[in-house]
Amino acid sequence: MSNTNTPRRAIPDRLGTPVSRILASWEVLLFGVAVLIFIANSFASPYFLDAWNLSDATFNFTEKAMIAFAMALLIIAGEIDLSVAAIIALASTAMGAAAQAGIDTAGLVAIGIGVGLACGAFNGALVSVLTLPSIVVTIGTMSLFRGISYIVLGDKAYGSYPESFAYFGQGYLFWVFSFEFGLFLVCAALFAVLLHGTNFGRQVYVIGNNEFAARFSGVPVERVKFILFLLTGLMSGIAAVCLTSRLGSTRPSIAQGWELEVVTMVVLGGVSILGGAGTIAGVVIAAFVMGLVTFGLGLLNVPGIVMSIFIGLLLIVTIALPILARRIKQANKS
Amino acid sequence: MTKLLKSRELLLSGIILLMIAGFATRADGFAEPGNLVNIFNDTSILIILALAQMTVILTKSIDLSVAANLAFTGMAVAMTNAAYPDLPLLVLIVMALGIGALLGAINGFLVWILQIPPIVVTLGTLTIYRGMAFVLSGGGWVNAHQMTPTFLNVPRTVVLGLPILSWVAILVVLGMIFLLTRSSFGRSAYAAGGNPVAAIYAGIDIGRTRFFAFVLSGAMAGLCSYLWVSRYAVAYVDIAAGFELDSVAACVIGGISIAGGIGSVIGAVLGSLFLGVIKNALPVIGISPFAQMAISGIVIILAVVFNARAEAKKGRIILRDRATAEVTA
Numbered sequence: 001m002s003n004t005n006t007p008r009r010a011i012p013d014r015l016g017t018p019v020s021r022i023l024a025s026w027e028v029l030l031f032g033v034a035v036l037i038f039i040a041n042s043f044a045s046p047y048f049l050d051a052w053n054l055s056d057a058t059f060n061f062t063e064k065a066m067i068a069f070a071m072a073l074l075i076i077a078g079e080i081d082l083s084v085a086a087i088i089a090l091a092s093t094a095m096g097a098a099a100q101a102g103i104d105t106a107g108l109v110a111i112g113i114g115v116g117l118a119c120g121a122f123n124g125a126l127v128s129v130l131t132l133p134s135i136v137v138t139i140g141t142m143s144l145f146r147g148i149s150y151i152v153l154g155d156k157a158y159g160s161y162p163e164s165f166a167y168f169g170q171g172y173l174f175w176v177f178s179f180e181f182g183l184f185l186v187c188a189a190l191f192a193v194l195l196h197g198t199n200f201g202r203q204v205y206v207i208g209n210n211e212f213a214a215r216f217s218g219v220p221v222e223r224v225k226f227i228l229f230l231l232t233g234l235m236s237g238i239a240a241v242c243l244t245s246r247l248g249s250t251r252p253s254i255a256q257g258w259e260l261e262v263v264t265m266v267v268l269g270g271v272s273i274l275g276g277a278g279t280i281a282g283v284v285i286a287a288f289v290m291g292l293v294t295f296g297l298g299l300l301n302v303p304g305i306v307m308s309i310f311i312g313l314l315l316i317v318t319i320a321l322p323i324l325a326r327r328i329k330q331a332n333k334s
Numbered sequence: 335m336t337k338l339l340k341s342r343e344l345l346l347s348g349i350i351l352l353m354i355a356g357f358a359t360r361a362d363g364f365a366e367p368g369n370l371v372n373i374f375n376d377t378s379i380l381i382i383l384a385l386a387q388m389t390v391i392l393t394k395s396i397d398l399s400v401a402a403n404l405a406f407t408g409m410a411v412a413m414t415n416a417a418y419p420d421l422p423l424l425v426l427i428v429m430a431l432g433i434g435a436l437l438g439a440i441n442g443f444l445v446w447i448l449q450i451p452p453i454v455v456t457l458g459t460l461t462i463y464r465g466m467a468f469v470l471s472g473g474g475w476v477n478a479h480q481m482t483p484t485f486l487n488v489p490r491t492v493v494l495g496l497p498i499l500s501w502v503a504i505l506v507v508l509g510m511i512f513l514l515t516r517s518s519f520g521r522s523a524y525a526a527g528g529n530p531v532a533a534i535y536a537g538i539d540i541g542r543t544r545f546f547a548f549v550l551s552g553a554m555a556g557l558c559s560y561l562w563v564s565r566y567a568v569a570y571v572d573i574a575a576g577f578e579l580d581s582v583a584a585c586v587i588g589g590i591s592i593a594g595g596i597g598s599v600i601g602a603v604l605g606s607l608f609l610g611v612i613k614n615a616l617p618v619i620g621i622s623p624f625a626q627m628a629i630s631g632i633v634i635i636l637a638v639v640f641n642a643r644a645e646a647k648k649g650r651i652i653l654r655d656r657a658t659a660e661v662t663a
Binding site for chain 1: 396444448449450451453454455457458459460461462464465466468469473571579582583586592593622624625626627628629630631632634635638639642
């Protein structure tokens with residue numbers, strides 16, 4: 001929908017304006033927010049500053065953040081995938097069915113990741129081969145993927161996973177550092193290199209900034225988009241493995257509403273919803289911010305649905321603030 | 335252009351009639367007038383919400399908060415009715431319209447003044463409004479016995495063979511046809527979505543048009559909130575969860591372009607009826623209601639594919655995919 005904002009996206013005649021400085025300092029600003037929330041939490045609850053407690057807090061965001069990395073690339077390229085939570089539901093359902101059939105842990109992981117990839121490929125094919133708008137396509141596939149889970153499971157649940165499968169969501173590498181947290185750090189590093197250190201990453205930015213120009217520059221737009229949807233599917237599959245392993249059961253309503261939280265995390269991390277700008281570092285810090293907020297509110301016994309009000313406000317305020325700041329800067333100049 | 339739209343609506347009507355005929359062979363009495371009236375009545379709320387969604391989509395926006403708006407406003411209206419049974423129904427309906435319009439205005443304000451992309455605004459307000467419904471009710475329910483008989487019975491009252499609920503939907507449809515094709519707001523809405531740059535040069539304030547589209551959408555969600563709570567005789571936090579997608583689906587099926595500027599009221603109505611017929615047919619022909627979600631998903635995807643092909647015909651293609659680049663942008 002960036003098309004409607006053409007006047008705002010016009011390239012200025014001078015570079016290095018306050019806007020770019022604000023963008024450059026977004027991660028710093030966000031880091032400050034994270035520190036503040038951390039301090040506030042430690043005052044709010046005496047139980048917060050405990051190594052195991054903090055370790056538990058990371059589970060609030062690791063799975064979502066893994067998807068958020070891939071989603072960040074997708075949004076930078078000017079697309080969006082609203083079906084990620086539904087992919088988790090479908091992948092988890094497939095793993096549950098396989099576990100009942102007696103498939104071992106390695107097989108379950110392969111199935112979870114495989115379903116994620118297949119769903120990503122389906123989205124990618126619809127968007128890049130048939131050139132359809134990703135918002136509507138993924139609203140449709142969101143219904144379809146979760147709908148299949150509902151057909152398979154109805155009001156029932158899968159729960160009999162092998163014992164070794166529990167490691168992915170409940171295991172610890174050493175001391176308080178969970179396997180999931182380690183995976184989160186590895187994914188962050190890989191995606192940071194992919195986005196900031198490779199040709200592919202540059203192509204993602206180019207497509208997001210000016211798809212038309214990207215095409216003329218020989219960027220394989222369709223292929224890049226397809227790979228991005230595939231990556232998002234892959235990360236959703238991995239998140240499904242972790243989440244299913246952590247919960248030890250599968251219901252069709254698993255991960256309901258996560259698409260919103262993932263998008264919020266990405267946008268909070270400073271990725272422009274209009275595409276073309278953002279960093280993985282920002283998303284990592286945003287993951288910590290959201291994890292700390294929800295965990296802190298949880299310690300204060302705030303119900304989940306009330307937390308979602310905070311998440312929604314966070315989303316709107318973090319997008320509105322830079323716009324307001326730019327507006328004020330411009331008003332001061334003229 | 336008109337030919338294309340006309341053929342599309344004829345086609346959709348044909349498909350719906352075929353579906354009804356097909357279901358009738360599997361289930362006796364499916365095509366009987368009484369049952370068709372029931373289906374229409376059952377789809378009335380979706381029709382109204384789809385028309386609200388359509389107005390917003392026409393201006394190249396999207397309103398994902400309609401269902402959450404419905405839940406919050408419905409809760410507010412039901413709680414007011416339970417607490418003050420003496421308040422006349424008209425006051426409650428005006429209240430529903432007012433709260434709905436206010437919530438819609440918040441969306442519109444953020445889109446207009448702050449120029450935040452509509453999908454982000456309404457994704458945010460979707461969770462906020464539903465969260466507010468929880469805060470308002472404390473997670474409680476308002477049940478049928480707490481509501482007054484007038485509150486419950488008015489939409490069910492049969493007038494001239496149709497329940498008032500259906501008549502409300504018909505009135506809204508007629509009103510929307512008038513508003514979108516015969517008023518300056520309607521023309522602005524089409525222009526703002528069809529070609530925003532040209533609309534600006536033509537002196538149309540796109541932001542203001544979008545704002546009013548969101549206010550209208552909110553007010554109609556407010557109207558639906560009363561109809562919903564009264565029809566199902568219960569109000570709780572999760573009513574109409576996911577219904578925003580149904581409203582988008584009805585629009586997409588009805589040929590309203592998600593890129594804005596294209597679509598007709600009749601199309602949106604037919605899109606809603608299409609979903610309504612499927613929803614009512616599934617239990618009758620013995621398919622699990624759990625399958626409905628997946629079927630909507632497939633229908634949405636097919637409709638998007640179909641729309642994209644229909645729209646591609648009128649675009650001039652300079653470089654491959656230029657036309658779609660504009661659609662996705």
